[in-house]
Amino acid sequence: MASVTYNHVTKRFGDALAVDNLTLEIADKEFLVLVGPSGCGKSTSLRLLAGLEEVTEGEIYIGDRMVNDMAAKDRDIAMVFQSYALYPHMSVFDNMAFGLKLRKVDKKEIKERVQVAAEALGIGELLERKPKQLSGGQRQRVALGRAIVREPDVFLMDEPLSNLDAKLRVEARAMLSRLHLRLGTTFIYVTHDQVEAMTMGTRIAVQSAGVLQQVDTPQNLYDHPANLFVAGFIGSPAMNFFDARLAASNETVRLQTKAFQVEAPRDKNPVLKHHLGKEVILGIRPEDIHDKRFVPVDVAGAPVVAKVDVIEPMGSERHLFLMVDSQEFVARVDPRSAAAVGEELEIVLNMDNMHLFDAETKAAIL
Amino acid sequence: MASVTYNHVTKRFGDALAVDNLTLEIADKEFLVLVGPSGCGKSTSLRLLAGLEEVTEGEIYIGDRMVNDMAAKDRDIAMVFQSYALYPHMSVFDNMAFGLKLRKVDKKEIKERVQVAAEALGIGELLERKPKQLSGGQRQRVALGRAIVREPDVFLMDEPLSNLDAKLRVEARAMLSRLHLRLGTTFIYVTHDQVEAMTMGTRIAVQSAGVLQQVDTPQNLYDHPANLFVAGFIGSPAMNFFDARLAASNETVRLQTKAFQVEAPRDKNPVLKHHLGKEVILGIRPEDIHDKRFVPVDVAGAPVVAKVDVIEPMGSERHLFLMVDSQEFVARVDPRSAAAVGEELEIVLNMDNMHLFDAETKAAIL
Amino acid sequence: MTQRLNPMRIGIYLLLILFAGVFLVPVYVLLSSSLKTFTEVQDLSRLWSPPSGLYLESFRSAWFGIPEKGLRGLGPNLLNSIYLTVPATIISSMLGSLNGYVLSKWKFRGANVIFPLMLFGMFIPYQSVLIPLTQTLRAIGLGGTLWGLILVHVVYGIPITTLIFRNYYAEVPTDLIEAARIDGAGILGIYWRVMFPLSLPGFVVVIIWQFTNIWNEFLFAVTLLQKPELQPITVALRNLAGSQIKEWNMVMAGALIAAVPTLLIYVFMGRFFIRGLLAGSVKG
Amino acid sequence: AAPAAAPTEEVPAGPTGSIEIFSWWTAGGEAEGLKAMSEVFAARYPDVEIINATVAGGAGSEAKAVLATRMQAGDAPDSFQVHAGHELIDTWVVADKMEPVTFIFEENNWLGVYPPGVIEVLSSGGEIWSVPVNIHRSNVLWYNKQVFEDNGLTAPASLEDFFDAADTLMAAGITPLALGDSGVWVDLHVFESLLLAHLGPEADRGLWDGTTDWNGPEVTAALEDFARVMGYVNADHSALSWDQAAQLVVDGDAAMTIMGDWAEGYFKSVGLTPDVEFGYVPSPGTAGSFIMLSDSFGLPKGAPNRDGAIAWLTLCGSKEGQDAFNPIKGSIPARTDGDRSLYDVYLQSAMDDFASNEIVPSLPHGAAASEGWVTAAGDAMTLFVADLDVAAAQTAMAQACVDAGVCQ
Amino acid sequence: MTHARRERWIAFLMVLPSIILIAIFVYGFIGWTARVALSKWDGIRPDYTWVGLENFRHLLVGQGTTARRFHIDLWNTFFFTLLFMVACVVAGLLLAILLDQKIKGEGIFRTIYLFPMAISFVVTGVVWQWIFAPGTETRLRGVNALLHNMGLDALRWGWYTDTTSIGPFHVALIPVIIAAAWQLTGYTTAMYLAGLRSIPDELRDAARVDGASEIAMYRRIILPMLQPITLSALIILGHISLKIFDLVFTMTGRGTGFVTDVPGIFMFETTFQGNHYSQGAAISIIMLLTIAVVVVPYLIYSFRREVEL
């Protein structure tokens, strides 16, 4: 059990900068999710910690130990790979026991630990099989099991759920959360899927192009994204953005987009008035756009008329792809909404939950 | 443009039954999604229609033509594969033009049609590239383009979005929906992902173990699943099931599960009273389970106390994994719900939306 | 992992160089002998000493022969070897490729029996078929002709080329074939337009293997081709050595000349060799 | 340059077309000699083109495999080189693959110019089966004159002389006898000289027709001497070919070697002069006998161009042809009327011996026994030089004679 | 005829030429050879008189030199094949592992290692014959001279001229094995290299994280995973070594006391030198059976594996 610290860590591959001056402290027992688009340096950050790549600059600590020059095998970490990287020639048991055998753990103890871990993961029956004979979900659990039996200081996982189908992924997420609670070990988890990040992380670190953007709890990240990138990355369907300009008349501040004009709630005036006349970007999450006929009672917002382009029924809700002029955006509405494709629909924007970003710096204003 | 009819179609591989007596009519211009778990025979059904497998029994019609003995190339269909199956040695242009060249279409026309399709898909710039030089999303669009330029009677797609990441998949779904509207061709789409099925299909056919379970519109399927399988398969998180027994006292019918007892709404009595004393399965969708503190105004349901096991914040909502005794179930609650793991939470089941299944036949009662 | 020069890596390089040295020892002998005079080369105790001078006469004699002494040179036979090896390699590769394609992607009933039966052909000792072979070739009118020998190399090349291609094509996704079928191509169209263009790495492995073997093959060539003007270079090379006194310096020079084309193939195609093996024959 | 002399023998009327002559003379003096003979032929028969189908490797090796394969496929060359004697007769004649060439001998009146011993070797069932072009001698001991002089030795005449000289040489740190038996026939080659020394020409000839007992004491003695000889040879004999062994003599590392008279060609090719740097005597104990072998050409049945082949054979047997071939090849003519002035000093002495000595056919070179017998004998010798087991070798040699159908 | 059946016919027709050729040139000829092996064809003229298994009896259980030679040959083949395969596999694997360490100039090394395959056995045989010619105490040759110059006189010996045997194993085979291994190690190296390249890096990473040192990683993960390649290599090497002829024929021949004799040479000599055609055919059939014993299980194995996939 240990904390992990990245201290101004940089990694270059030749000329390419994969991780840029990363400073990040991960507390003991935390479930930190590192999320970001493909190629942003997530895996590299993780592999630096694992000892699979060498740090170009900066230091990495596990607990108090500076591990820059320590071989992977000595770092007392376990890692789950996207491909699971199960040893194809070994049985499930041998896969799980491999790390322990190398550490010369007593045979009886190995057997016990593997048994316990396997039972916990529901693969107790499969110990004799070869990886080839397992389904995707089973393989994934073996990979987890292999990490668990090691009882490492830190658990690293690099997109361990990417190869599972939707159903299994949902189950596996919950399983991982429970596992983290039970083991009480530090988890560092890499994914490009914001849903995984949101649902499992105690904190989430968002990375983009090698640079750390924001670190916070899932709900805070969702409610208060620090910048345009985080706002757009977290949430599905993604937040809608509108280029806008702030204009004031009397006590109301209005947001003028190319497509429509809406009023900002009064309580936001103290902040907004510092930005009058500026180019800003208005952000509205899809669930804050309602079909006028089904606006929840506690919402009072700005009305707009939009054309329905595509409808995606989800059973418990509907995603409407809307257009005003050439501006496209998505609304997440009540499933009873009977809007039809091509229809001009009256919608309501819940401006209480609006976000606002500086068009230039992309930083959050609100 | 054509309708498609499967007439008592069966396909066996040796002894294994892949498709069992499938009868299905697909109207012209329909977007039919064939959905089901892995190995249920979806791909096989599609491949039978494409002429890539031979029918064991029954007939397949495209329009009025019986196509059982017709070669794939004469069926005037186009197909998009999960792997995209782009010809790696050909440029994007040649990939798209291949089918036309084989059909000896005039060179100038080929060029025109490819150009138009490419522009429509936003890959007009990439025509000179080789597939290797494309990203996943681009490849997917080339595969689509290759199908489009052929202007076939029927479009077949076998999990064309499985290899895209979450973000791209959301975009691609909308693109496919728009494409279907624009082309006005029959689409038959295979997926194991119920979200794709729900969001794109004009109708959905649910298959399980080679047998067709139900064919209906997405919302109907969601609201009125014909049996336990469909109910569990459609919707994410999946519907919660509780083994129960119906008991009547006075005018109220009660559902007794191992974990709790709830009353059924009075208006359902006419149906329920035929099943008193029977073993049934109660189905409640996660969104019909509310944190008592955040019950929407229009919902009046049955209160239950449950222990919170795992919490998945999704930003706009929260998934709570709950336990009563050893019965696990999931609730989809308001994001403001402050429930903590381990807490005993008061929840409310919206019994108006309850589902009920015969424990023996698994058919829907309600 | 780490790429810095540490003692470990220096050790690796040293080992590789050491092995390269050992591998080159016979090549050194070959080369230095070819540059020696007859008396020098006869003296085996001077095997390791470099040639006393650059005696290129052996190369000249090996290439042009010494007509006034009744010695034929390799020159014309090199061309024969090319006329033999190139078509035989191409045809056997093509046949192997077709077989591999059919046996991996269009299995008809019995295909799974035919394949191992074909493979077994790889293992027959060639000395034992010389007599029926010559008789058969004469019976079909190909006795003593280059085409007869080409046929023989093609036939005995079928097992290995089929094996390599079948394994290679097994890795080509079946989706591609199906896409082409739907696009309107038939079994032959798919081969020509899709499979064949994808086969480069497979062809490299097969060509390297076949070219080397056919080029260096001696027994069939010497038995089947009588006319000196038709004989390939290996036979001519053997003929550089008389039955009693063998001028090894000239033979070695000839051997070097004879090895040039195969060497060129290695140099130009070697890069793809591993890739081809990776995709194909490795699976065995 | 073709000799201008007019043909002395009668020419069959105007053969034309091409003839394929199969031989293993691909390089060196033998190829050059063949070339010289072909030129004579071309001058005499300008209308016939010679296809020189040569395959390296000598008898019993690739060349034989090629020939056998072709003959069985019915693809006979017009004429092919073959060792005169049993190699020809037991292989080809008994298989009914050959036409007798007695008529050529008769038409050209050759019966008088070839020694009876040669005719005997060529004949079977009252017919002559091939035309010999040359004669080689097998039982020759070659020695380095300088080494002999330095050690005060003279060329050994008897086996006792030989072993005495060998002891002297051993003491001087010189390998007495150079042996290069990487080719199996070399062991047989040495052994046949020893057999002759112990048996004498008469009994030696009897070995091949069953009249001399292979289990007799002389054969035992020959084998015992062979075992003794092996004590005086270079240790690396099995790594060397006969010419590399000869090189040992050239270099003075070894003093003597027993080899056929083609060795002279080797000594000359490295620049030595006969009687100056190297000397030669009959193998110890065999003076007065001449173990002969002969390259000859035969007339296969079904030769595509029979007339051409006959023309070729006529030339091979002619004085002109043989005098063109042999001086270059380093052998003597099979005829007794060769032009001595064309031959060097050694060959002249060989011609003298050939005319006067008892002729004995050679075993390893196909004159004395069938190929199957030679092979079996070779196998026995291969084992013998490794284990020097006299009894086993004698049994095996006797068995080989039985297997060949000659002994009972 | 349905389209599917028609296409299967076309498929069959595409391989038909190969099938016919193989049927004649392989199985027809094997049949012919088998027939000859059961006859008493002894001499140039074919003689198909049936003698049953007489020829085999003569070779396998006879008393004479023939059977003695053939027994030696079988042992020689056994040891030659065994050691040759071990040498090629061990050296090939070692070189492949070394080359897999992200080596600069890998292409050059690879070409050098592959180069021997490009030269005809017929020539390399002679070169190796010279190299391993031991010479005599007074005049050392080849490798012995080199060893002497390096002061390694203890390592000098008679190489292929040495008639010593350890049990049925003739030490003279060692130089022949070295020569053969030299020629084919490059090929095994290439195969192993391809195999190493096909092992995902993630597996190595997984092993490292699991606590494996580089050596442990190779021993416990990489090597076991290369097993199928080893099998393929063994088959290719095995069929070459069981049939080996040219190299031994030119390098050492049968050797004194048959120390380096192999069935290929025996078959060739007895057939084309001794004119014992039926005996030669019997040797061929025994060679073929030996190969079949090795190869057929392999074919079955790879066939099974495929079905499993």
Ligand SMILES: Nc1ncnc2c1ncn2[C@@H]1O[C@H](COP(=O)(O)OP(=O)(O)OP(=O)(O)O)[C@@H](O)[C@H]1O
């Ligand atoms: N071994 C390497 N050599 C060179 N460049 C590399 C190497 N590994 C990664 N990179 C580069 O570093 C950058 C970050 O790569 P990394 O694998 O960390 O991204 P990622 O965030 O994990 O992406 P993904 O979601 O696709 O896995 C990329 O631009 C990548 O091309």
Ligand SMILES: Nc1ncnc2c1ncn2[C@@H]1O[C@H](COP(=O)(O)OP(=O)(O)OP(=O)(O)O)[C@@H](O)[C@H]1O
């Ligand atoms: N060529 C074949 N030979 C034998 N069995 C087959 C073959 N193709 C499919 N099957 C079997 O038929 C059944 C249906 O397979 P199919 O591929 O249609 O499933 P699917 O619904 O597409 O599954 P997935 O979602 O995994 O693609 C499976 O049990 C499968 O194993």
Ligand SMILES: [Mg+2]
């Ligand atoms: Mg990554």
Ligand SMILES: [Mg+2]
């Ligand atoms: Mg499928």
